[in-house]
Amino acid sequence: MQHPTVDCVMSAGATHRPGATPELSVIIPTFNERGNVRAMTEALERALSGIRFEMVFVDDDSTDGTRDILAELADTRGNLRVIHRVGRRGLATAVTEGMLSTTSPYLAVIDADLQHDERVLPEMLALLKSNEADLVVGSRYTAGGGIGDWDAGRARVSTAATRLARLITCADLTDPMSGFFAISRPAFYSAVRNLSGQGYKILLDIAASTRQPLRIREVAYHFRARQTGESKLDALIVWEYLLLLADKLVGHIVPARFLSFMFIGGLGVFVHMGVLSIVLALGVSPFMWAQATATATAMIFNFFVNNTLTYRDRRLRGFFRVSRGLATFMLVCSVGAIANVGIADYMFSDFHYNWFSAGLAGIAVGVVWNYAATSVFTWRSR
């Protein structure tokens, strides 16, 4: 592993030399943090006085005017930049792209909402510079750290997630969920091509993606309460976390998105059978119409759940987009159903496979077609 040679600390108060690479790039992901970014910038400037650093805010198209404030802040500073991403959401990819936009030897990530304690950043940087670690993690659980006023429920979820993290990385982290850490550039580069990019957990993603285990150190801090704005963590984060685990465990065989799509397809079978039994019980329509109603309902169910979970980062919104998405989804799945029946019948009748393997093969062809075609026609990435 190469080690950076840049090692120049500027005296406090010195102005930024144009063309000179900062020593530390601080990446700050934002989504609707209007009330926090000014205080955050000033807090970083206080904490890092004497260190040549830059701030890179990565904003996923905030709708609350966050970028207007950032533009004001950038106007009087040479070391503040904004990356504005449109049509995408996701903390992990925001952080990765922010890091990739820099050239300094050391990188750090911190939330924009002042919940992480920026005053430990110099200590983190010192551990990287003295080459004692490749990765320094702000931990709420190591001695001296704390989770502030989190409620018991959230604390329990966090502990369970921490245990599950051991499935995918041998790195000994007391707080693998942390979104607060510093890393050397070579260490980041050793992971970047294997990152899953699923969801929130960029630190865990990095720790599970390097070929060589990283030398990790932890620095304790107290998680502060959010003063303004609201948390973007919701119940769906749990789903994203499971997808990250799945991706790291079997992602080299099947993509996590496909697993999610198949799982939801499986739920669709239950919806289908439920609707079918209800319509039949009502006794108002012949079997064929009951089956058609059940199929349509299952497709609609699958479309909306996939739109919420599988394609969370590209979710279709607005009446027009959702209607067009639903129409293409149902069309693609109808073709998938025809292919499914055709293949199964061909194998059963012409090749004399037993009903079980013929049936399964039909389903497999249908699912792969549905997944591949809807990823192009329904949820194409922009």
Ligand code: GDD
């Ligand atoms: N660019 C971008 N895109 N930023 C985002 C997105 C997104 O989709 N979602 C959230 N953010 C930004 C927020 O604006 C904030 O600056 C930071 O990421 C953390 O989001 P919060 O919504 O405040 O998350 P949290 O406080 O519940 O959890 C955070 O702290 C935990 C403890 O350290 C996250 O960093 C977790 O990953 C971490 O475990």
Ligand code: MN
């Ligand atoms: Mn927060």
